[in-house]
Amino acid sequence: MDLKMPEMDGVEATKRITNKFPHTKVIILTSFADRDSVLPAIKAGAIGYQLKDIEPKVLVETIIAAVNGNRMLHPQVTNQLIAHVATDTEPVKSIDILTIREQHVLEQITFGRSNKEIAAELHITEKTVKTHITHILGKMEVQDRTQAALYAIKNRWFDT
Template sequence: MTLRVLVADDQEIVRTGLAMILDAQDGIEVVAQAVDGQDAVEQARALRPDVCLLDIRMPRMDGIEATRTLAGPDVADPMAVVVVTTFDLDDYVYGALRAGARGFLLKDCGPRLLAHAVRAAADGGSLVDPTVTTRLLRAFATRDEPVQPVTPLTEREEQVLLAVARGLTNHEVAASLYISLSTVKTHLGSLMAKLGVRNRVELALWAYQSRRLD
């Protein structure tokens, strides 16, 4: 199945470049390009792409507000959003993830990581640029007290949680714990339900907030 992607960036040369990179990847097609956040929201609602790739700093509506509009906690049918930016600023990353983004990348991440993030988002996963992941999780671990689950985590769920928080993929989690891929996905679903989170990034953040990782 070909993944349909919308790219939004107010700089034409950047927007065109991102679109060319993604169109060159197997199984990915850019179906729309938006010049600002408002344009992105309107086109995304009309076309329902598999993934929206949004810049942070855009006129009329910035990428974080566009993300919240398309994928926020109050959206009945949220879309998959990956935010990409030139600016390695902690508040941007935190804001994007809290707004519902499934990924956060810097524009110099390279074609391979860009395609990986798009595919992960379309598959219900998430990816944050490795250059900022650990620093951000540690910094944001002190911002909020984590909500404790009503039903305690099982020993296996704790193991899956720590593996995900360390950045392992589903396949790597399965290999490290000697369990099947479907079992990993089952545990992830249970973890997200118990902890009230929506994606792997929020799972990792919860692990740091609850002091399961330093």
């Protein structure tokens, strides 16, 4: 089950499937390992959670584990669950997860600048700005540029 689908998200689909067919085993196979994706999926009844970059052998092992009633989770997912249980808060990320250029782009976002304005300020193309933003969102495990900016401001990543 993927998490991002056009008609209904994977969490809701997992909930409906496991409620209607309790013996059905649902494995999440997605690109998202952030806490906001992992926890709802597991709570919805997913028995496995793997990222799309796993080896085929691991996917087969995950399916076999699920059939046998055992959970098998991607290491990044396990880390998210352990962090949640251990602290019940999201571990604070360091600005060092971003490249210098990504830091510059994020700083411009915190100033409220558009992609076009960021491109002009940093002397790069708008397409390059969009690529950097995609990388920033993935590394920070947030859904959009507003969340990224708020996180950076809250954690005092920049002198703004």
